[in-house]
Structures are given as structure tokens and as C-alpha cells.
Amino acid sequence: MLTIENLHAKVEGKQILNGIDLDVKAGEVHAIMGPNGSGKSTLSSVIAGHQDYEVIQGTMLMEGQELSDLSPEERAHKGIFLSFQYPIEIPGVSVTNFIKTAINASRKAKGLEDMPANIMLKKIREKSALLEIDSRFLSRSLNEGFSGGEKKRNEIFQMAMLEPKLSILDETDSGLDIDALKVVANGVNKLRSKDNAVIVITHYQRLLEYIVPDFVHVLWEGKIVKSGTKDLAIELEEKGYDWIKEMA
């Protein structure tokens, strides 16, 4: 689904990614771990197409198409979803209105009519139930005054609504208490299928107890220095990152 080869990227003149190789297939869950400043969030921003990040070298193919040629919204239309580490507030725009606009924008890009209101409503009910979201929450301004847990839950709700092919969860566990973490992880698990893939970016192993990855990669100084199965995550939890740094 997503094949990244020798990816180099910089932000504000500073090179952060130094040759990333990553191959994500449909049905897989990949975890990307690493200490602060190793380039985890940069990788997610580069895949999503944030304008501040510049690809200097390498390729990112999504189902055979080079992502660098596409605008952020075109990447979204192709089925890439990024759950933001710090979701953005849009005052006065309700969660429902926002998701409706997003869904219809993607449909329009595919030449489809707007989703009929009754189907939209049904879907909203179904997905909000999945994530244990109160209906009052849906009429609130997007992320405005949301607690950390509400923001993350809202991200996963949007993911559930948009049904992306590739979801990147950027530090979704940060700021979540254990109950919220379980709800979010449970939601993600229910959305997993053989047709979609998930990249979980995290600092800690905790989230991976609930979203069990097929592969774990360790990022250090803008490169994947070690890959393995979920056991690698456990090893990291026990030993910390220092042995990886030494190894690199």
C-alpha cells in the first residue's frame, strides 16, 4: 500500500529524515517508536504533505502513486488519514459539520454526490457509539475546549467516519488516561480490516498492548535502525532506547 524508499526530508532548513525505508501492506499494523526528536512526527507530517516539510530525496508511493506530486487534500482523498498529535481548534464549526464537510469533499473528488443526510446521520450514530461519544459532543465546536482525551477520541471518530486506507496515529496515546486509551484502542481495533493499514507512532509501549502491531520499527536520528515484531516493543520498554543509540 505504502512504500517509502530512501526518504530524506528537511524542515526549516534542518534535515530530519535521513533515508527512511518502510513498506506497509494492506491489513498490517506498523508501530514506529523512538525517543524524542528522532523524527517520528516529521515522518507523519511528510507523508501527509505538510507544506513546511520538504522532501529532498527518495520516494513515497501510495498504491503506486508518488505522494510528493499530490497536495495534502489529494493525499487525503487517496485514503491517507493522520490523527494529529495536537488536534487543531476551529471555533464555531461543530464536529458534525466538520466531518460532513470532509466526507463530502472526498466524495466530490471522486465524482460522487454529497452523502444523503439520513445515511450520514446513521453513520455518525454508529461510529460515535463505537467510540462511546456522547451526541452532545458532536454539536460542540471542533476541539475547542476539549480535554486531551476528547481531542484524541475525536480524531479516531473522524478516522472511523472517513474510513481511510492508511491511518497514521501520531502519539495518539499522549495525554490519555488508561480508560480513554482503551476506548481509543478498541475503536482502532474495530476499524482494522484486511483492506486497510495503520501506522502507530508512539513513544511508549503502553498503547501497543492494546493495538497490537505486526511490525515494530525503531527510529533514531531520522533512520529506521531496527525492525522487529511486537517483542521489540517490549524489549524497548524494559531496556529503554540507549542500547539502540549505541547500536546505531
Place this chain on the structure above:
Amino acid sequence: MAYTEEELKKELENKEYEYGFYTDIDSDTFPVGLNEEVVRRISQKKNEPDWMTQWRLKAFEAWKNMEEPDWANVQYKKPDYQAISYYSAPKKKDQYKSLDEVDPELLKTFEKLGISLDEQKSLTGVAVDIVMDSVSVATTFKKTLAEKGIIFCSISEAIQEHSELVRKYLGTIIPIKDNYFAALNSAVFSDGSFCYIPKGVRCPMELSTYFRINQAGTGQFERTLVIADESSYVSYLEGCTAPSRDENQLHAAVVELIALDNAEIKYSTVQNWFPGDKNGKGGVYNFVTKRGICHNNSKISWTQVETGSAVTWKYPSCILKGNHSIGEFYSIALTNNHQQADTGTKMIHIGENTKSTIISKGISAGQSQNSYRGLVQVHPKATNARNFSQCDSLLMGNHCGAHTFPYIEVKNKTAQIEHEATTSKIGEDQIFYCNQRGIDSEKAIALVVNGFSKEVLNKLPMEFAVEAQKLLEISLEGSVG
């Protein structure tokens, strides 16, 4: 209530036959220039009683000795008032037996304005009085209104048919010498709307007027007078559109509202006059005086969505004369490219326990300048007056300006005045967040702007809110840089 198309047609036909085109075909548009003779001719054209002619002449005399104001935060080349034609009426060809015979161009214009018969049908509950180049061409739903004793007609007709009401109230809220543009309007106003709601009557539908400047080089000077008698209620909508014109066109309207004891008037405006092109060429000068008076326990609520005009100078105000009266002002002013807006309100607290609320949302893009100017005045006898003002500005890009000029004059110690203001910029992070969800930047901006304006949009009647939302979107097209 539902009108059949047949009934509507009939109404339109009757209206046109009765009042529509009484002008001489050859002299539909006056030559340019303004003098006493022109004022007399306008009055004569409209077959006005002598008191009205004298009133106009008095206004003209006053105007001659007045100076065009220059205190507003706008810069423009002052119009040459002698280069404007002060009267123009649509041409009439033949009398119509049915709607099919109506000038298709005229019908097309209506359609463009979104008031085709089909739409009117679907928008049951909205009565429309159309002012096209100064002369009211059609009034619908009049019959239903008449049953309740509601008068809704052109001001010209009101001067003929309801002379005593017009004479009693015209110019009482905005005297002819009030300001330069009001004086000009008083002298030369060509048409406008008149509305009277009798005692205890709740107007069952939204009353709506569409204004449009059609002919090149003509100014538009509408005059609107709304009187809500004791314990009555009316919601009045005013929409404006003007087609593209290269020259600047002058628009100097006057609106007076009278809310007698326990009455309520809700006055909503969506203004989309031609804003000029990207380089600031052309566009309408919108110099408008709007003011209402509230008697005891009454309420006036102004809601405006201003997206058009090259230059806007407009301060819908409330004189809270009666005890326990309420004034409200909800405004969205959007400026793009080279547009300039200086708009706000005046809340004059005279009576006891009077309350006012001001919510102003300014959106600036391009190289535009957007100013809020407001006065909250509490008179010595206005015990327990309360005001809450909130002025929010949203900026897009680095070349536009947002300015706030709040004036507060308090002469009574019991007054409670609150003023809040915020300025924000549409963030790149907001745009990226939307982009990542598949929403392109233009739509993203529209979303942020609509969210920002929501408090005010919510005050508009439903169908107008949708229209206004679209308008905000259209007005910002191409502002993504």
C-alpha cells in the same frame, strides 16, 4: 400558507398594471446633475403631494450647505454629485396580459437575484417587494398582509395612500439635516419600502426587499420606513445585489424604524453590492444611514451581513428612548481585495433599564481595510443601563487591516458597560488540518470564516443564513495565497 403560481401571477400582473410603470417612456432616466429643478421633477414624477415636495426642497437646501464627512477610516475619491443621474425607471414596452409577456430580460434579472417565481413558490412565507432601479416593480403577498391590516408597499405608494402615517414619521428618527448623505437622500429618494404593522399584530411572514442597481451611472437612494405599532412584531429582510460596473456608483439609503410600546422589529440585511474588481477599480459607494427608535418595552434588532461595496459607511443604530427597551446589533463585515468598510452602531440609552448588545465580526482579506466604529452612550436619566459589546476581527494574510474604534460615553453611574475584543488570524495549521481531512484550502477558509461568524449568522432567518453563508464563501474566492 401556500400561494399557487396562478395567484402569484395575478398579484404580479395587478401590481404592474396598477402601480408599475407610470413613467413617460422617453424620459425614464433623468439627465445628470442636481438642482432644485431636479428635486421638483422627481417629486412631480411621483405625483407627490405638496408637503412632500417642500420636504424634499428643504432637504436639498440643507444638503447644499453641508460637507461630505471625512472622519471615517476610508479613502476614496468623492463622487461628483453633478455627474449622477438622480432618477431612472425600468422601461415599459407593453401592458402584460400574462407573465409570459413580461420582458424576459426583467424576468432573467429576477431569476439571477434568486427570486424567480418558482423559488418564490418554494419560499412560501416570504413576501418580496422588489426595488429595481428606484421603482418598485412588483409586490407580492399583499393580499394576505392586508387581511391583517399590515401595510407593505413602496414608499411612493405610501406617500399617496397612507400620507398621514408617512407624514407623521418620515424624518423623525433621521432628520433631513442629520448628515450629508441623509440630507441628499431626503431630497432625491426615488423609492423604497414602507411597512406598517398595526397594534397587536404579529406579522406572519418575513417581509423581504431586494434592491438592485441596474443602470450605469445612476445613484440609488432608497428610503425605508418601518413602523411597528404597539405590541406588534415584524421581521424585515433586505437583500442587495448589483451587477458589475466599472464606474463607482453611489448608494445612499436611509432606513428609519419606529418600534412603539411593546413592539419588536427585527431588521436583517445582506449587502452584496459590487465590490469593485481585484485591483480596486469600480464598485459601489455604500453610504447608508439606518436608525431606529425604541419606545417602552420595545426592541429593535439589526443584523447585517456586509460583503459587498467598494466603500461602506454604515452605522445602524438604536435610540433606546423608552424604559426597558432593548437594542441589538449583530454584524458581519467582510472585506477583500481593495474594499474598505467603516461600520458599526450607536446605542443611545435614554430610558431606564435599557439594554443593548453589540456583536461585530470583521473579516479582512486581500489589501482591504475593515473598521468597527461604535458608540455606546448612556444619558443621565438612563438608570441601570446595560451594554455588552464584542468585536472580533479575523485577518487573512499580511496586507489587510482590522481596526476598532469603540466610543463609550456614560453619564449615569449605574450603567454597566462591557467591551470585549479579539483579533485572530486564520492559521496555516487550521488550513493544513482541514486539508488533511480532504478539504481544500478555499473551502477550509470558508469553514473557518463561517465558524467565526456563526453567532451572527444564527441571528438571520433560516433561508437568509444559508444565502449569507454562501455569500461569505463567494466573497473570499481567490483570497487563498
